[in-house]
Amino acid sequence: MTDRNDIDPVTPSGTDQSPPRTGRETLPKAPEAEVDAFRRAHPDVTQIDVLIPDASGVLRGKKVPVESLKKIYREGAMFPGSLFATDITGSTVEETGLGFKDGDSDRPCFPVPQTLDPIPWLKRPTGQIMLSMRNPDGTPFFADPRAVLAGVVQRLNDDGYFPVVAIELEFYLIDRAPTADGLPQPPLSPVSGRRQGETQVYGIEELYDFDAMLSDVYDACQAQNIPVDSSVSEYAPGQYEINLHHVANAMDACDDAILFKRAVKSVAMQHGIDATFMSKPYADQSGSGFHIHLSMLDRDGRNIFAAEDVHGTPELRHAIGGLGETMADGMAFFAQNQNAFRRFQTNSYAPHAPTWAHNNRSASLRIPPSPAESRRVEHRVAGADANPYLVMAAVLAGAHYGLTHTIDPGKPVTGNAYESVDQTLTSSWIQALERLEKCDIFRDYLGTQFVEVYLALKRAEREKFFSMITALEYEWYLHRV
Secondary structure, eight states, rough: OOOOOOOOOOOTTTTSSSOBOOTTSSSSHHHHHHHHHHHHOOOOOEEEEEEOOOTSSSSSEEEEEEGGGGHHHHHHHEEEEEGGGGGGOOOOOOGGGGOOOOOOTTEEEOOTTTEEEOTTTTTEEEEEEEEEOOOOOOOOSSOOOOHHHHHHHHHHTTTTTTEEEEEEEHHHHEEOOOOOOSSOOOBBBBSSBBBBSSOTTTTTHHHHHHHHHHHHHHHHHOOOOOOOEEEEEEESTEEEEEOOOOOOOOHHHHHHHHHHHHHHHHHHHHTTTTEESOOSSSTSSOBBBEEEEEEEEOTTTTTTOOOTTTTOHHHHHHHHHHHHHHGGGGGHHSSSGGGGGOOOOOOSSSSOOOOOOSTTTSEEEEEEOHHHGOOEEEOOOOOOOOOOHHHHHHHHHHHHHHTTOOOOOOOOSSSSSHHHHHOOOOOOOHHHHHHTOHHHHHHHOHHHHHHHHHHHHHHHHHHHTTTTTOOHHHHHHHHTT
């Protein structure tokens, strides 16, 4: 079995008692006021982690004195553009053209408003802030995934579409000590002293096995204004999911997801265990998914997907049509490494074709049961280790393409989609990259220049991965052939 998501905590139309947050980018504070307010609230903070996520969604950055904050707001912190040519091993991929070809030149990175927050899990009082890269003339740097997503969102906004999204992320807690074979294993429960050894989906006792750690995650997220919602024990020993509440700004949702991952991993470390968002850490257990709930508001704030019909409005079906039509071409964003493709197995809760249905988890595009005003679609394809900005950009591009081209999604599936629909989504990393290379739609929405850099980066990473000889190859072949 792989990833399963069984709760629908959001009301994307904003009609519940917790309205979606407005965007950080749309309500910026004066730099001086934001810094001064932070320092008054946290006078003991002496250093700040300045953070910028790379193309794989890995946070990179540096530590600066708190006294440097106002200068960074005014002038930016300097980082090389090659940061976005960094593969998962931390090496610069020169084939991207972002390394020595342009002198490995620096560019200013400016704070994302309202992301200046304390880091509660560190002993030394420390803060953190997110950055986005700019060109020397102040325009967004094309290779920054935040800039890619911003361009897609602007295109929707220009046409009168305003996405409201919620993100759901699954992760594993793992013991720092591997098995005798060097493999990961669930950690010992600090409550029972035992390891979880069987699947207990929704198991309440499994939640309390690590209640102290999960409670500290909630406290850390509250301190950093990350809108965490409900948590569940998921479909494997040591697997959990914490949902993020819906927000009316897709960029905010992705910032929240990146910072949430950091909080989970860091808090787990403080409790003597590790947390991983790796898509498939266990061959025989559930994978970890990254699901997006999407509704769409018009200029008057009305959810254009809202309808008494459980299959939504024509606009919802057109958006689903675009999501389905672009899904195979977006697999290089939804599964960004070799391990991520291991999620896609039959009857696995990881979809194998661009199908849609109401209240059916075998479909890749699911319309959850909800009140009419909260009608939405759940995109269930990406792995938990994917870059949130690029996944969101691909999802919103697909939805916009469907809306503007009135794409017909066809009939919804009934019953088990794994049995009724042949697999069409690739489980091959190289095929996914080949599909992306030929996709004019994503070149249009995300920019050809960015797509070319991303292809060069991931092809080089794939080549490096397959140049390694695994322990299994020695076990199978060294003495037998």
